[in-house]
Amino acid sequence: MADDQTLSNAPPRPREYEILDNIRHTFAEKGFDGASMQDLARAAGMSVGNFYRYFPSKAAMVEAIITRDLEDVRDKFTDVVAASDPLAALRCGLHARIAEECMGCPDAPLWAEITAAAQRKPEIGAVVGKMERGVQGYLVNAFALIAGVPEAEAARRFAAHAAMVVMLIKTTAIQAQADGQRCRSDLTALVQRMVDMILDEVSAAKAKGFDDARD
Amino acid sequence: MADDQTLSNAPPRPREYEILDNIRHTFAEKGFDGASMQDLARAAGMSVGNFYRYFPSKAAMVEAIITRDLEDVRDKFTDVVAASDPLAALRCGLHARIAEECMGCPDAPLWAEITAAAQRKPEIGAVVGKMERGVQGYLVNAFALIAGVPEAEAARRFAAHAAMVVMLIKTTAIQAQADGQRCRSDLTALVQRMVDMILDEVSAAKAKGFDDARD
Structure with a gap:
């Protein structure tokens, strides 16, 4: 796409x-x-x-919205993998994204709509699925670099971690909206600690080595 | 549900x-x-x-659906606080709930719809907010018992933890639906580890004592 x-x-x-x-x-x-x-x-x-x-069609609009958003995401990940410390760059980028979503993302109502429509309409579900796989692909890419494992291995081992990062960002955006455009600051910090837990699990794979890093 | x-x-x-x-x-x-x-x-x-x-009205229907769901939740929390080990009972109950949602909750499309409608329609937002505050109230209650602090203190200290538990359950249910009625088992396990992290932070307050348990 x-x-x-x-x-x-x-x-x-x-x-x-x-x-x-x-x-x-x-x-x-x-x-x-x-x-x-x-x-x-x-x-x-x-x-x-x-x-x-x-x-x-509406599906074409959703696809165009998503395509443009994915371009932004791709640019950010290009910076992460080029950084001298990709783990620090990714952590910083994700913390910033969480903080942004917590401040109230103007697109949150639209995303809630798209999420709901995706469950009812297969053509929207397909477009959303494609986007989420795209973002998860960028994450797995960065995880491979951070853990020092080949990408196929990272995809197998860290698919859930990548999915969870996307879920945390989406749910935070929707929560901020529900709370009146802004999350409590202690919730922002807690979501950021959860991102840290995910990144710690990924980077622990490097310390433990390639073959025995599975739980 | x-x-x-x-x-x-x-x-x-x-x-x-x-x-x-x-x-x-x-x-x-x-x-x-x-x-x-x-x-x-x-x-x-x-x-x-x-x-x-x-x-x-539709708001009246959503309110009735939510009221009935809250009755189920209340019964489960009654069991948790009556258990000889409330922390273990809560952990077990939350792990089971995550696993259930991961198996595909039949109400997930309805919840996605209600979540989206809540952002557009103030009267639905109010009903959903009431439910989430209700569930969070039960959680804070259990957290107070687990951390050994008064309820007002638990409400202040653990509001974000309670909100995050609700967010994790909701996002897991919606994700399972998107993935075709069932999450990957590694995602289920990761969400359960995130619940553990939340419960660890709550129960650490007990070990550290009442006054100095803040981050």
Whole structure:
């Protein structure tokens, strides 16, 4: 899905992105089912016919939102693996992401909608699954480097750790929203300690060596 | 969330509960907004007019679903605080709950819908908030017993721990659904280790004493 013509240093397709910025709010406000193509076209300042040319379905919109978000994630992981201390860089990046989500991510209502829709609509579930596998792939990549194991081994050993990091970020964003745009600071710190536990388990594999690092 | 007809000392209002059993599926399938009062009345085998007499709004249905679920939770916590080793009983109960959610909870799509609706609709947000505060209250209660501190102190010190337990259970249920009704067993084990970390932090307060147990 990450189509390589939209690398960070390549110009993105600005019209689609501009439309996405204008419709996110409508999805979040009216709900995934509640937002009609008419509502979305109006939010984008376009005729319905023209809007359909850019996004023929809601699944296409979700896919475009996700593709753009994945580009951001990829850029961050590029920095992590290039860092002199990838473990410290990843820890710092994840702590910052948790703190950001705790401050209230403006996209949280949209993500809650997409999460719910993913359970009902197979085409949305497929797009969301693809994104989560993408993020988990970047994490496994970084974990392989940190643990000093080949990537296939890291994928086998740390798949749950990667999934859990994604789950923690999502649930924190949704919780911040529920708490009125901001988590309690002790909750932020606790989620960060849980991220540390995950990273400790990963980096412990390095200390213990390749063959005997399984629990 | 398992529907327990033999609920000990809470004589429920059986007609409402029977209706709830019949409409859960419709909510989960059609979405919170997508399910009309007509759809719900039909699923309950009632006329719309009669249905409105029991549940005048969707918020009323969510409230009833939540009230019944809270009764189950209350019964489980009654057992925990009566146990000779409340920490072991709570750990065991939470591990079992995580394992259950990982096996795929039939209500997961409904909870994803309710979570999304809670962010959009203040009246649903209020009902969900009441439930989460209820569950967190039971947890804080048990934490106070485990840490050997007064309840007000436990509420101040362990609010984030209680919130995190609820977040872990919810996110695990939603993840199991996304993964096709069942989490990977290594993910189940990792979530259980995170619950252990939370309980370790709570019980460490006892070892360290009342006044100096803060991080």
